[in-house]
Amino acid sequence: MSASAPTRSAARSRSDFHRHPAIAAALPFINGGAAGMIATSIIQPVDMVKVRLQLAGEGLSAAAKPSPITITKDIIAQGRVLDLYSGLSAGLLRQAVYTTARMGFFSTFMSNFQAKAHAEKRSVTFAERAGASLAAGGLGAILGNPCDLALIRMQSDGLRPLAERKNYTSVVNALARISREEGIMALWNGCIPTVARAMALNFGQLAFYSESKAQLAKIGIFEGYPGQEALRNLGASAVAGFFASFFSLPFDFVKTRLQKQTKGPDGKLPYRGTLHCAMKVAKEEGLLRFYRGFGTYYVRIAPHAMLTVLFADWFLQLTKTGSV
Ligand SMILES: *[C@@H]1O[C@H](CO)[C@@H](O)[C@H](O)[C@H]1NC(C)=O
Numbered sequence: 068m069s070a071s072a073p074t075r076s077a078a079r080s081r082s083d084f085h086r087h088p089a090i091a092a093a094l095p096f097i098n099g100g101a102a103g104m105i106a107t108s109i110i111q112p113v114d115m116v117k118v119r120l121q122l123a124g125e126g127l128s129a130a131a132k133p134s135p136i137t138i139t140k141d142i143i144a145q146g147r148v149l150d151l152y153s154g155l156s157a158g159l160l161r162q163a164v165y166t167t168a169r170m171g172f173f174s175t176f177m178s179n180f181q182a183k184a185h186a187e188k189r190s191v192t193f194a195e196r197a198g199a200s201l202a203a204g205g206l207g208a209i210l211g212n213p214c215d216l217a218l219i220r221m222q223s224d225g226l227r228p229l230a231e232r233k234n235y236t237s238v239v240n241a242l243a244r245i246s247r248e249e250g251i252m253a254l255w256n257g258c259i260p261t262v263a264r265a266m267a268l269n270f271g272q273l274a275f276y277s278e279s280k281a282q283l284a285k286i287g288i289f290e291g292y293p294g295q296e297a298l299r300n301l302g303a304s305a306v307a308g309f310f311a312s313f314f315s316l317p318f319d320f321v322k323t324r325l326q327k328q329t330k331g332p333d334g335k336l337p338y339r340g341t342l343h344c345a346m347k348v349a350k351e352e353g354l355l356r357f358y359r360g361f362g363t364y365y366v367r368i369a370p371h372a373m374l375t376v377l378f379a380d381w382f383l384q385l386t387k388t389g390s391v
Pocket residue numbers: 229230231232233234
């Protein structure tokens with residue numbers, strides 16, 4: 068029996084399990100979600116130490132400021148290792164939904180484009196990679212929005228007066244009750260800026276990772292080095308990390324402005340929506356305002372974006388189901 072033509076009657080060899088249509092279709096999603104969750108588990112403690120560092124440094128002279136090492140040592144010495152992971156479950160759930168969807172859709176769309184390009188004896192175009200990344204990011208954010216909303220509701224429930232609390236027992240309970248009490252569309256309230264930001268981020272991360280990898284292979288810059296493929300992926304992921312931050316920051320800025328806006332003296336909100344906010348800021352504060360705080364944003368976004376594509380690509384190679 069040839070490996071490429073498995074039959075139902077014959078026992079399939081173990082290495083062929085990924086060729087089963089249902090498993091082959093699910094693997095890009097599972098790989099992507101796992102990659103995002105691993106990236107979050109690695110970045111979360113780093114983020115936590117960073118926040119502690121920023122808080123600890125307040126009002127102290129440079130000499131007295133703690134270093135990342137002393138902060139980490141202190142946390143471990145106090146037997147509070149789990150502190151490093153507070154808030155992790157919310158982050159993991161977000162990855163399990165949003166990143167599973169976006170990475171899975173991207174790999175799936177790309178496999179189709181690759182097959183088409185192969186049949187037409189050409190390579191995949193940047194427009195195709197861009198289309199796949201924008202669609203995947205948008206779909207991921209639409210699917211992830213109800214989950215984010217449920218998490219925010221659960222987190223803020225504890226801050227309400229006792230009598231007004233909803234006492235959600237789980238994310239599923241919150242989702243069911245919000246849709247029952249407020250209508251199913253309430254789960255997508257205010258999702259436009261989130262979807263726009265996700266599309267921009269995934270365009271920067273996925274289209275640029277995939278394109279850079281193809282370009283680096285074409286130039287042959289790491290040709291002949293040991294681990295040339297890993298070097299290529301690492302280089303491409305650095306490009307992806309930069310563009311993920313670069314394209315998404317203006318959208319992140321608008322999203323934050325919209326979320327934080329309060330009524331003015333005339334009783335009206337300053338911004339009517341995503342587009343109105345973007346245009347008003349551009350006109351009144353200038354285009355550069357969108358890039359204020361790029362350094363901080365980059366440090367928050369790029370490492371996670373890099374780890375996610377690197378792990379996802381590695382898992383796809385291990386399970387031989389295409390690439391990112
Ligand atoms: C939630 O629990 C508090 C008491 O802990 C109660 O006063 C409140 O009515 C409960 N909310 C709902 C919706 O059951």
